[in-house]
Structures are given as C-alpha cells and as structure tokens.
Amino acid sequence: MSVSICGGIVAERKHGLPASETDVTLTGEDWGGRDISGQSHTRVKFVDLDLTEATNTGAIFTECTFRRARFNCSAHTDAAFVNCTFAACSFFDARFTDCKFVGSMFDRCSFDMTRIVGGNWSFVGLRGADLHSASMSGVRLREADLTGVRCQAASLRDVDMSGAALHGADFTDCNYGYANTRTAPGHATLLTGAYTSGHGIMANEWWDPQKKAMVAAVDDDEMKLVGIAGNAPGASPHYLLADTLGDELKLATQGKSRVFGIAFKDRAAVIPAGFAGNGAYWIDRPTGTWITSTYYRSELPRWAQDFNDSKRADKYLNREWQNSSGNVLRTTKPTDGKPGNFYELVGSTPFANDYEFEFARELITNEKLGNGPATDLLIISLSANDILGHKVGPDSLEMQAMALATDRQLAGFFEFLGHQIGLANVWIALSADHGIAPLPKVAAALHLPAANAPGDKMRAQVNSALSVRFSRPAEYLKGLDYPVAWLNSDAFGALKMKEEAAERAVGEAMKQAGLRAYYTRSQLERGDAPNTELGLKYLNSYSPLGGWYVLGVPEPFTVGFVGGTDHATPYTYDTHVPLAFYGLPFQPGTYRTHAEPVDLAVTLASLLGINAPTHAVGRVLTEILAPPRRTGNSPSAAPDRNLPSVEGQDFKPTAPESIAPDPDPVIAGGSR
Numbered sequence: 001m002s003v004s005i006c007g008g009i010v011a012e013r014k015h016g017l018p019a020s021e022t023d024v025t026l027t028g029e030d031w032g033g034r035d036i037s038g039q040s041h042t043r044v045k046f047v048d049l050d051l052t053e054a055t056n057t058g059a060i061f062t063e064c065t066f067r068r069a070r071f072n073c074s075a076h077t078d079a080a081f082v083n084c085t086f087a088a089c090s091f092f093d094a095r096f097t098d099c100k101f102v103g104s105m106f107d108r109c110s111f112d113m114t115r116i117v118g119g120n121w122s123f124v125g126l127r128g129a130d131l132h133s134a135s136m137s138g139v140r141l142r143e144a145d146l147t148g149v150r151c152q153a154a155s156l157r158d159v160d161m162s163g164a165a166l167h168g169a170d171f172t173d174c175n176y177g178y179a180n181t182r183t184a185p186g187h188a189t190l191l192t193g194a195y196t197s198g199h200g201i202m203a204n205e206w207w208d209p210q211k212k213a214m215v216a217a218v219d220d221d222e223m224k225l226v227g228i229a230g231n232a233p234g235a236s237p238h239y240l241l242a243d244t245l246g247d248e249l250k251l252a253t254q255g256k257s258r259v260f261g262i263a264f265k266d267r268a269a270v271i272p273a274g275f276a277g278n279g280a281y282w283i284d285r286p287t288g289t290w291i292t293s294t295y296y297r298s299e300l301p302r303w304a305q306d307f308n309d310s311k312r313a314d315k316y317l318n319r320e321w322q323n324s325s326g327n328v329l330r331t332t333k334p335t336d337g338k339p340g341n342f343y344e345l346v347g348s349t350p351f352a353n354d355y356e357f358e359f360a361r362e363l364i365t366n367e368k369l370g371n372g373p374a375t376d377l378l379i380i381s382l383s384a385n386d387i388l389g390h391k392v393g394p395d396s397l398e399m400q401a402m403a404l405a406t407d408r409q410l411a412g413f414f415e416f417l418g419h420q421i422g423l424a425n426v427w428i429a430l431s432a433d434h435g436i437a438p439l440p441k442v443a444a445a446l447h448l449p450a451a452n453a454p455g456d457k458m459r460a461q462v463n464s465a466l467s468v469r470f471s472r473p474a475e476y477l478k479g480l481d482y483p484v485a486w487l488n489s490d491a492f493g494a495l496k497m498k499e500e501a502a503e504r505a506v507g508e509a510m511k512q513a514g515l516r517a518y519y520t521r522s523q524l525e526r527g528d529a530p531n532t533e534l535g536l537k538y539l540n541s542y543s544p545l546g547g548w549y550v551l552g553v554p555e556p557f558t559v560g561f562v563g564g565t566d567h568a569t570p571y572t573y574d575t576h577v578p579l580a581f582y583g584l585p586f587q588p589g590t591y592r593t594h595a596e597p598v599d600l601a602v603t604l605a606s607l608l609g610i611n612a613p614t615h616a617v618g619r620v621l622t623e624i625l626a627p628p629r630r631t632g633n634s635p636s637a638a639p640d641r642n643l644p645s646v647e648g649q650d651f652k653p654t655a656p657e658s659i660a661p662d663p664d665p666v667i668a669g670g671s672r
C-alpha cells in the first residue's frame with residue numbers, strides 16, 4: 001500500500017515564469033532616501049530602481065516588475081507588493097513590517113540581513129532563495145514555493161508554512177532488492193542502507209544454533225522490559241551486523257543528536273533506533289502500555305509514565321471505526337469473557353496510528369526534539385497498516401479507508417511539526433518495510449494461480465518426507481516461516497550429513513511440498529547464485545545468523561498464511577513500497593527512476609554531510625536534490641561538476657555551497 005500526502009494545494013508558481021505584462025517601463029529612477037508612502041503603481045516595470053534608505057507606509061504595487069532594484073536599508077510598513085516579480089534585486093538590511101507579498105515571485109534576489117515581521121507572504125515563489133541571514137517572524141507563508149530555500153532554524157519564528165514545501169519528491173518505482181520482505185529486515189534495510197547480506201537481519205524470527213531455540217530479531221535475554229510489571233526479557237539491536245543512519249548521526253555529533261524509534265512492534269522501534277539510539281518505545285500487546293528496554297534506560301521517563309498513567313489506551317477500546325459513509329468497518333470492543341488484546345483490536349484500525357502519533361507528539365515535546373544543538377532523528381513505524389493488511393488484504397475497502405485515514409493523520413502530524421519545530425527545519429522521508437500480496441481468494445477470483453500454503457503444514461510435510469527418506473524419524477526442521485526453513489543440525493549430524501547436503505535434502509523436500517526452487521545457506525555464502533535479478537535478490541538475503549537454513553522460492557501469489565495474506569517473497573507485490581521525501585532540499589515531483597529503500601539512509605547521510613552507515617549500498621538520489629542557487633552578491637566561482645543539472649532552468653549554479661539547512665529530520669515509515 002502506498003500513502004499520499006495531502007499538503008493542500010500548492011501554488012503552481014514555476015521558477016522563471018514570465019512576469020506579468022507591464023504597461024510602463026521606468027528606468028534608472030532614484031528614489032533613494034525618499035518617503036514613498038501612499039503611492040500606488042500598477043503594471044509598471046522598474047529597471048535599476050534605487051530605493052536605498054527609502055521609507056514607505058502603505059504604498060501599493062500591483063503586478064509590477066522590479067529588475068535589479070536596490071531596496072537596501074529601506075523600511076516598509078503595511079505596504080503591498082501583490083503579484084509582483086523581483087528579479088536580481090537586493091534587499092540588504094531592508095525591513096518589511098506587516099506587508100503583503102501574496103503571489104509575488106523572487107528570482108536571483110539577495111536577502112542579506114533582511115527582516116520580515118508579520119504580514120502575508122502566502123503563495124510567494126522563493127525557489128532557491130538564500131535566507132540564511134534573513135529573519136522572519138509571525139509571517140504567513142502558506143503554500144509558498146520554498147523549494148531549495150536556504151535558511152537557519154533560528155531565523156524562522158512562528159511562521160505559518162501550511163502547504164508550503166510539502167510538495168515532495170515521490171518515487172513510483174521503489175522496490176526492495178532482496179527476498180526477505182519482512183518487518184525486521186525491512187526496518188534494518190531502511191536505516192542501514194544495506195540488505196540482509198550487510199545488516200544480518202534475515203527474518204522476524206530465526207533459529208539460533210547456540211541457544212538451540214527460535215529467537216526474535218530484537219530479543220535480548222540480558223535485558224529486561226521497562227514500563228510493565230514482571231521480569232520479561234527485554235530487547236536490543238544486538239543481532240544487527242551494521243550500524244544505522246542514527247548511529248552515524250550520533251558519531252558525527254559526538255552524541256549530541258538524539259535518536260528515537262516508535263512503533264507498535266518492538267522490532268520496528270528497536271532496529272531503526274540503532275545501537276546508539278536514545279530510546280525505542282513500543283506497546284505491551286495485551287494492554288497498549290508503552291514500554292521500552294533496560295538497553296535504553298532503567299525506568300520510563302516521567303512523560304512516558306504520565307502518558308501511560310493517563311489511561312489514554314483505554315479511550316481507543318470499545319470504539320467503532322466508521323468509513324466516510326458512516327458504515328462501521330470494525331469495532332475495538334473486546335470479546336466478552338476474553339482478555340483484552342489491544343494490539344489486535346486497536347492495531348487493526350486507524351485508532352492505532354492516532355495512538356502512536358499521540359505518543360510521538362509527547363516525545364517530541366518532552367524530549368525537545370528539533371531544539372537541540374544538533375540534528376535529531378525520529379523514526380515512526382505505523383504498524384496498524386500491516387496488522388490490518390494481513391487480515392483483509394490490500395484491495396479491501398478497509399485498507400482503502402485505512403490509507404485515507406493515514407493520509408489525514410500524517411497531515412495532522414506534519415501540522416504539529418510545523419508549529420513545534422517549523423517545517424523549514426524538518427525533513428520527512430516516507431517509506432515502508434515491505435508490501436503485501438493480494439488475498440489469495442481475491443487473486444484466484446481473477447484466475448491468477450494463488451493459494452494459501454500454511455508454513456506449519458509444509459514443515460510437517462518436510463519432516464515426514466525426510467524421516468522416510470533417511471529411514472529415521474526426526475524433527476529435521478526446527479522452524480519454517482514460509483518460505484524459509486531452519487534446520488536441526490543435530491538431527492542431520494546423527495546421519496553424519498554435512499551442512500550442504502542437509503540443506504539440499506531439505507530444499508528438495510520443500511520443492512516436493514510446493515515451492516518453486518530454493519537457495520541453501522552454504523550456496524549463498526559462496527556467492528553462488530545465477531547472475532539474474534532474482535539470483536541477486538537471494539544473494540542480498542544471505543545472513544551468517546540462523547545456523548543452517550534454506551530460502552525457498554515461492555510460487556507467485558502463494559502466501560504462507562491461512563485466513564489472510566502475507567509478504568516475504570521476492571515479487572513486486574512484496575518489494576514495491578512508497579519512497580518520498582519532503583523538505584526544503586528536495587525538488588518536488590514524481591520520479592520514475594529506479595530507487596530502492598537502501599537509498600533512503602544514503603541520501604539523508606549525504607545531505608547531512610556525514611558518513612553513510614557502515615554497510616550501506618544505496619545511492620544518493622541526486623535527481624531530487626534542489627540545485628544550489630546563486631545569490632545576488634555571491635562571488636563567482638567555477639561551477640561544481642557534481643551539481644545536478646536541471647533542464648529548463650534559466651540559471652547556472654556558480655557557488656558550490658551547501659543547499660541544505662541544518663535540519664531536524666523526521667522519518668515517518670509506514671510499517672508492515
């Protein structure tokens with residue numbers, strides 16, 4: 001499922017559009033030091049106008065063009081410059097108080113020390129403007145085109161930027177390049193910029209040959225859960241074999257950056273927060289209580305404890321989820337006599353995302369994210385979209401309603417970020433940890449060869465087939481999470497079988513039980529796979545964890561799940577995910593170039609000027625980066641060959657300067 005963002009209608013003002021028609025041209029006028037209060041000009045073209053040290057109260061300029069005008073040290077109050085065009089103008093130390101600039105466009109202007117207080121600058125085009133020494137406070141900048149604007153956090157105060165800059169860069173062809181399309185590997189991939197062959201996370205659970213048990217991706221016996229009574233084992237990212245974007249941010253800032261993960265599922269909160277994360281929070285499944293692990297801290301912070309004490313989870317129980325026509329889609333009423341299961345009941349509705357965003361707001365406010373000395377990182381995984389998706393499939397009315405609800409919830413959350421931090425200071429990246437197959441019965445109704453193939457049944461089939469083949473009954477498989485099987489090396493050891501032979505025997509039995517093909521661990525370790533797209537996906541799925549195992553290649557549209565649908569295949573329905581970026585450095589648009597989730601961390605690391613994570617293999621998505629802009633007084637320098645070239649733009653970048661503000665990026669990841 002993909003998610004689109006409603007940012008309101010953004011002014012379709014394109015850089016370089018011709019200015020309004022003008023009736024009169026005035027060249028070389030000198031209004032320096034004059035008081036121009038009360039003047040009114042319509043459709044006048046001013047060339048080389050000098051307004052240095054002019055004063056102005058209430059003058060009105062409508063559809064005028066200013067070419068190379070000097071507004072230096074001028075002061076304007078309650079003036080209007082509506083639908084005007086400013087080309088190569090200088091606003092050095094100019095002051096605009098409660099002025100109206102609605103619909104005006106600025107092209108190659110300089111704004112050194114410009115001060116803007118109050119007023120309405122909605123729908124202005126400020127593409128690529130260098131505002132880093134300008135200041136704005138209390139200004140309406142609704143639906144302004146601020147792409148590529150350079151500014152500093154401190155220079156924008158109380159600025160209403162709704163609809164501005166939220167025209168994101170949206171990749172329509174983002175696919176995972178591996179076969180392990182599950183939650184834990186997906187989150188590891190997004191934040192490490194590597195596949196399983198780099199980060200090691202092969203599944204949500206796997207066989208641990210030392211412990212001789214199936215272990216979950218973030219289970220850690222050395223730790224304890226924090227936030228609920230009891231002594232349950234805690235969680236940590238100890239199985240991760242690569243570091244994350246957050247870890248690199250921590251390294252680059254000597255720990256000054258703060259990094260947090262939030263999700264309904266432990267693995268979706270812990271893995272993204274990396275080794276150096278300040279905190280990861282997820283819910284206790286029966287009650288919805290927010291918990292963490294002693295890996296991060298020994299007790300919940302005060303704000304999180306208060307959140308739990310306020311019983312906010314309860315308000316999401318016993319509720320009806322209705323679609324826009326008022327039909328009840330699901331209820332969160334616990335079944336009579338059964339213990340409540342918050343995760344299943346609330347987790348299958350958009351209320352779960354409301355609950356997560358409520359917690360995220362508390363975290364941002366109380367941990368003061370975006371207000372510290374360095375860039376902070378927050379990763380939010382919206383688990384409900386996955387929990388419901390498994391039950392009803394991606395084509396259901398419920399998932400449609402869930403997508404619409406997610407859209408609104410994201411819009412509300414971004415508005416909160418706008419007020420709390422200022423959207424000029426935030427980067428947002430949106431993606432998902434995997435896709436999902438259509439419900440087999442939905443695909444089968446269209447005559448696609450779809451089926452449910454329960455993993456438990458296949459495991460029993462393989463065990464009994466091997467028991468017959470080797471004339472020795474044994475539990476040859478310790479686990480089978482369709483289509484991956486983990487072997488009992490002791491059972492094969494008793495037959496004096498080596499790993500490779502054992503894995504082949506299991507693979508052949510899995511084929512008998514309905515899989516199309518298989519790759520053994522030993523084969524992948526040697527890098528032995530055909531030089532095809534599919535072969536590469538399996539090489540990328542190799543992990544040194546998990547003992548002896550076999551990765552089965554499933555038939556398309558066959559899911560290892562009864563009563564719903566699943567993911568975990570190398571096919572497009574599981575690999576295809578959204579990938580979108582929002583924020584000032586990103587050129588809005590729909591991008592149909594090849595992209596992969598491994599590109600996310602690498603692109604953000606590049607913009608932050610830090611190392612990419614240790615095992616990253618993604619590329620910097622240069623096509624979405626706004627080019628640096630020349631400002632009126634920037635020294636001319638040789639063009640930087642590495643700058644992205646943008647067709648149809650009427651300027652040449654001259655200064656290879658950074659285009660990125662120091663942002664406080666927030667990653668909102670859709671979860672499956």
Ligand SMILES: [Zn+2]
Binds near residue numbers: 183386390672
């Ligand atoms: Zn799932």
